[in-house]
Structure formats: C-alpha cells, structure tokens
Amino acid sequence: MWTIFKKELKTYFLSPIGYISIGIFMIIYSIFFYLTTIASGSVDMGNLYYATARYGLLLMVPLLTMRMFSEERKNGTEQLLLTSPRSVTSIVLGKFFAAVVVILITLILSLIYSVIVSFFGNVNIPTVLATILGFLLVAMAAISIGMLASSITENQIISAIITIVVFVAPWFLVDMSSIFSSIDLIDKFMKFPYGLISVSDVVSLISITVMCVLITIVLIKRRKAVK
Amino acid sequence: MIEVKNVTKKYGSTIAVNDISFDVKDGEVVGFLGPNGAGKSTTMNMITGFIEPTKGQIIINGNDISKKPRKAKKQIGYMPENVPLYYELTAKEFISYMAELKLVKRSERKKEVEKVIEEAGLQNVKNKLIRNLSRGYKQRVSLAGALVGNPDVIILDEPTVGLDPKQITEIRSLIKELGKKHTVILSTHILSEVSQICERVIIINKGQIIAVDTPENLEKATKEKNGISVIVEDPKGNMNKIKDRIKEIDEVQFVKDNEDGTKQYVITTSSDVDLRKKLFEVLPKEEIVIFELKKTETTLEDAFIKLIDTTKIEDNVDKKKASKDKAKKEDKAESKSKDKKQKNSKKEEKK
Numbered sequence: 001m002w003t004i005f006k007k008e009l010k011t012y013f014l015s016p017i018g019y020i021s022i023g024i025f026m027i028i029y030s031i032f033f034y035l036t037t038i039a040s041g042s043v044d045m046g047n048l049y050y051a052t053a054r055y056g057l058l059l060m061v062p063l064l065t066m067r068m069f070s071e072e073r074k075n076g077t078e079q080l081l082l083t084s085p086r087s088v089t090s091i092v093l094g095k096f097f098a099a100v101v102v103i104l105i106t107l108i109l110s111l112i113y114s115v116i117v118s119f120f121g122n123v124n125i126p127t128v129l130a131t132i133l134g135f136l137l138v139a140m141a142a143i144s145i146g147m148l149a150s151s152i153t154e155n156q157i158i159s160a161i162i163t164i165v166v167f168v169a170p171w172f173l174v175d176m177s178s179i180f181s182s183i184d185l186i187d188k189f190m191k192f193p194y195g196l197i198s199v200s201d202v203v204s205l206i207s208i209t210v211m212c213v214l215i216t217i218v219l220i221k222r223r224k225a226v227k
Numbered sequence: 228m229i230e231v232k233n234v235t236k237k238y239g240s241t242i243a244v245n246d247i248s249f250d251v252k253d254g255e256v257v258g259f260l261g262p263n264g265a266g267k268s269t270t271m272n273m274i275t276g277f278i279e280p281t282k283g284q285i286i287i288n289g290n291d292i293s294k295k296p297r298k299a300k301k302q303i304g305y306m307p308e309n310v311p312l313y314y315e316l317t318a319k320e321f322i323s324y325m326a327e328l329k330l331v332k333r334s335e336r337k338k339e340v341e342k343v344i345e346e347a348g349l350q351n352v353k354n355k356l357i358r359n360l361s362r363g364y365k366q367r368v369s370l371a372g373a374l375v376g377n378p379d380v381i382i383l384d385e386p387t388v389g390l391d392p393k394q395i396t397e398i399r400s401l402i403k404e405l406g407k408k409h410t411v412i413l414s415t416h417i418l419s420e421v422s423q424i425c426e427r428v429i430i431i432n433k434g435q436i437i438a439v440d441t442p443e444n445l446e447k448a449t450k451e452k453n454g455i456s457v458i459v460e461d462p463k464g465n466m467n468k469i470k471d472r473i474k475e476i477d478e479v480q481f482v483k484d485n486e487d488g489t490k491q492y493v494i495t496t497s498s499d500v501d502l503r504k505k506l507f508e509v510l511p512k513e514e515i516v517i518f519e520l521k522k523t524e525t526t527l528e529d530a531f532i533k534l535i536d537t538t539k540i541e542d543n544v545d546k547k548k549a550s551k552d553k554a555k556k557e558d559k560a561e562s563k564s565k566d567k568k569q570k571n572s573k574k575e576e577k578k
C-alpha cells in the first residue's frame with residue numbers, strides 16, 4: 001500500500017491537478033472566509049467550514065478522484081499494477097489515502113486562517129478540532145464515492161460528472177421529499193462545526209467510506225474475471 | 228516452468244481462447260505466433276494474471292496464478308502490448324516504481340534499477356520524462372520495467388511493434404541475450420522474428436493452438452514439393468516442351484513476366500531428384516537462356532500461412548457439413564409437414 005500511496009501522492013504534485021485542486025479549495029475557502037467572518041465580524045468559523053465543505057469538496061474531490069482508475073485503465077497502466085504481486089486491496093487503499101492526504105494538506109493550510117482569527121477573538125480550539133475531524137470524515141466519504149465512480153469508467157470526465165451528480169442530486173431531491181436530506185453527505189457534517197461529534201454521523205460517514213472502498217475492490221477484482 | 232492446462236476464455240458467447248494447453252520449460256524462448264485477433268494477448272494476459280481464465284489452470288513454477296497470485300506474479304516480468312507507462316515520471320522513477328511494486332528489497336533496489344537501466348541501454352535518457360522519449364526508448368523503458376527484480380519468466384507482448392529496423396534488431400538481440408538467463412515468452416505476428424529468436428513456436432489461430440514445434444521443423448513439415456524457380460529468356464516459347472523432355476517434372480508453372488523480357492517459372496517435382504543439373508543441360512538445347520536458377524525454400528511464412536489456411540478449410544468443411552445436415556433436416560421436416568397436410572386434406576375430402 002505504501003508504494004502505491006507514495007507514487008500517487010507524488011503524481012498529484014507532478015501534474016497540475018494537486019495544485020489546481022488545492023488552489024480551487026483555497027479560493028473558495030477564502031471567499032467564504034470573507035463572507036462569513038470578515039464581513040460579518042464574527043470569529044465563529046463553523047459556517048466557513050460548512051460552506052467550504054459544500055462547495056469546495058464538490059469541485060476538489062472529482063478533480064482528485066476522476067483519474068484514479070479511469071486513467072490507469074485508459075492508458076493500460078492498470079495492467080502493470082494488476083500483474084504486479086500487489087493485492088487489489090493495497091492498490092485501492094494506496095490511491096484512496098493519497099487523495100485523503102491531499103485534502104489533509106489543504107486542511108492544514110486552512111488552519112492559517114484560524115490563527116489569523118485568533119488574534120481578533122477567542123477561537124475555541126476543541127471546536128476547530130471537531131470541525132477538522134468532521135471535515136476529514138466527510139472528505140473521505142466523498143473521495144470513496146469519487147473513487148468508486150472512477151473505477152467503473154475509463155473516461156475521466158464521465159467519472160467526474162458521476163461524482164458531482166451524486167453530490168449535487170440530494171440538494172434538489174430534498175425539495176421533493178425530506179427523506180433525501182439523509183443522503184446528503186454534507187448534511188452529516190452540519191453538527192461538527194458546533195463542536196458536536198454525533199456518533200450517528202461519524203458511523204454513517206465511516207460506513208459510507210468503507211462500503212465504497214469495498215465495492216471498488218470487489219469491482220476491480222470482478223473485472224478480472226469478466227474482462 | 229509454465230504450465231497452461233486446458234485454458235478457455237469466453238467473453239459472453241464469443242470464445243477468445245478455446246481449451247489450449249502447453250508447457251514452457253525453464254530457460255526456453257518460446258514464440259507465440261498468430262494473426263491479429265488470434266488470442267495471443269488474451270493468453271498472455273491470463274498467464275500474467277491480469278485476467279482470469281473462464282476454465283483451466285495456469286501454473287508458474289508450481290504456483291497457481293489464481294490461487295497463489297503473489298508468489299506466481301513475483302516471478303513474472305510482463306511487457307504488455309502498447310507499452311503502458313506513466314508519462315509523468317522519468318524513466319528511472321518508473322523503473323524504481325516497478326521495482327517497488329515487484330517487492331524488490333529496499334537495500335537491493337538502487338543496484339537493481341541501475342543494472343536494468345544498463346541492460347536496456349537507457350543510460351542517456353534515464354532522467355528524462357517518459358512523455359518526451361521516442362517510441363523506441365519507451366519500448367525499452369517498458370522492457371526494463373519487465374526485467375527489474377530479475378524475474379524467472381519474462382513475457383513480452385509484441386515487443387518490436389512500431390520500431391524502426393535498427394531498433395528492432397537491437398531489441399531482438401537484447402531478447403536473445405535475455406533467453407540465456409530467463410524463460411521468455413514473446414508474441415508477435417512477424418515471422419522472421421520468431422525464426423531468429425525462438426527455440427519453439429506455438430502457432431495459434433482463432434483461439435486454438437494449431438502447431439507447436441521448432442521453427443525448422445515447421446518449415447520442413449509444410450514443405451511438400453521440391454521446387455525450383457527459374458528466370459529465363461525464351462523467345463521461341465519452348466518452355467512448354469520442357470515437361471516432356473524431363474520426365475521427373477510434375478508441373479511447370481508460369482509466375483510472371485519481368486520488365487526486361489525474361490520470364491519467371493516455378494518447376495516442381497515430387498521426387499527427391501535435384502532437377503537443377505538436368506535443367507542446365509536441357510534448357511540451352513531448347514534455345515532457352517537461363518538468367519537465374521535456384522531452389523525455392525519454404526519459409527516459416529509459408530508454413531504459417533499454410534497452417535492457418537488449413538484450419539480455415541477445415542472450418543469451411545465443417546460449416547458445409549453443418550449446413551448440409553441442416554438442409555437434410557429441413558427437407559425431412561418439410562416432407563413430414565407435407566405428408567401431414569396431405570393427410571389432413573384427404574381427411575377433409577373424406578368429410
């Protein structure tokens with residue numbers, strides 16, 4: 001897993017994708033920083049992370065995940081991976097954690113804003129930590145969904161579109177019925193910025209992640225037999 | 228040693244590889260030969276564990292590729308068709324990534340990568356991005372990726388496609404060199420390649436093995452007639468009489484008119500007599516001037532085409548048989564239904 005993780009992480013920063021996705025994230029984060037804290041004169045950063053999770057992840061995650069397996073399949077490099085003695089599980093997990101680490105890097109970058117804010121008021125550190133934890137969990141669930149989308153098509157654009165649709169669809173579906181609010185990923189992040197770590201949210205985010213990772217592994221293994 | 232036992236691969240209802248079995252011994256260089264779409268790549272992909280056979284078993288040095296993939300795959304270096312590479316890496320980065328993937332120990336990795344770079348002749352380009360390398364070098368990087376970790380078995384899928392003649396000879400000599408230390412399986416549809424490099428040839432067509440032998444034996448086996456090719460100037464048209472003058476001749480076959488007024492013929496004989504001497508004596512007497520006279524040699528190319536054609540003919544025969552059977556059945560069915568109708572009509576008439 002470590003081998004694939006290292007190479008994937010390196011690839012993010014050898015190609016512009018790593019920088020672009022971090023850049024987009026920081027732009028969105030900065031815009032909301034202005035809107036939610038500076039413009040309103042508040043030191044509460046909860047809304048900031050909530051808004052960034054909703055719009056930042058929407059753009060950043062597909063960028064990170066669309067090439068994961070689609071590109072390998074299209075270029076045939078999937079053959080190199082799958083004929084190596086490495087297991088499918090270690091390949092999938094290596095790729096997954098590489099994307100998670102890119103998000104982690106952006107989260108650490110985003111902490112600079114908290115430091116700035118702390119000069120002007122009291123920042124509640126446990127709340128910030130809970131927010132970061134929640135954000136990471138949401139990001140992991142989002143990445144696992146994007147990764148699953150990437151493993152079913154060799155077209156990167158289609159994989160990105162599938163991911164975005166899965167993220168955005170609940171926004172509109174909520175208008176049809178409130179049942180759909182439960183499938184909105186970001187909804188499960190709502191309580192974290194208030195410093196509330198709800199067990200049900202944590203469990204559902206982790207189970208979404210584990211489920212998508214497992215399905216990806218199974219799909220790739222199955223393709224061996226069908227292909 | 229590689230054992231392929233009764234392996235079948237189906238895609239839906241189409242059969243890509245149909246119940247093939249063969250062995251490859253240690254240190255052997257085996258060529259996998261067949262027209263496009265014969266099932267070469269499918270077979271190689273199954274040996275390397277990239278895809279799973281629908282039926283059958285593949286064993287690499289005692290390890291079943293489906294049951295003990297880690298052990299089996301560790302012993303294989305694979306260079307897939309179309310040389311897939313990570314274009315954003317440099318040649319050296321790619322090779323050391325492959326070394327890591329193949330579980331080469333950290334302490335040996337650097338040395339191993341350098342060794343392979345040397346072997347594949349990549350010294351000058353090792354720090355260049357693969358994206359910027361020429362096709363020939365890309366091919367070498369891919370080959371180096373297959374060699375790294377010193378696997379027992381090296382599998383090369385069409386290693387010389389898309390190279391210029393100089394690169395082809397270079398890669399071939401490299402493969403020959405590899406054959407001294409490793410077991411090599413390579414697929415190709417270039418026949419001269421096989422006769423140059425391989426000790427044994429497996430000819431595959433439409434997913435079935437149609438011949439397994441040495442290149443020499445295959446050439447011999449398909450050679451049936453003694454042929455002599457002559458180029459002559461024959462102003463009086465006496466070539467037709469030659470057959471009467473020399474009894475051993477089976478056939479005098481006209482091949483073509485050359486631009487300089489000479490004509491080319493192929494003279495065949497079934498016996499083991501060497502006709503060349505007699506032709507030299509007889510032709511001048513008939514006022515035919517000999518420009519060139521040589522024994523025709525069957526090449527692997529002929530063997531290949533012949534073998535593939537025979538399978539086609541067999542297929543056709545089978546199909547014809549099948550259609551005849553069908554026709555017969557239909558006839559019977561028709562006659563039966565006619566009988567019934569007649570009976571029915573008779574019944575109606577009675578009524």
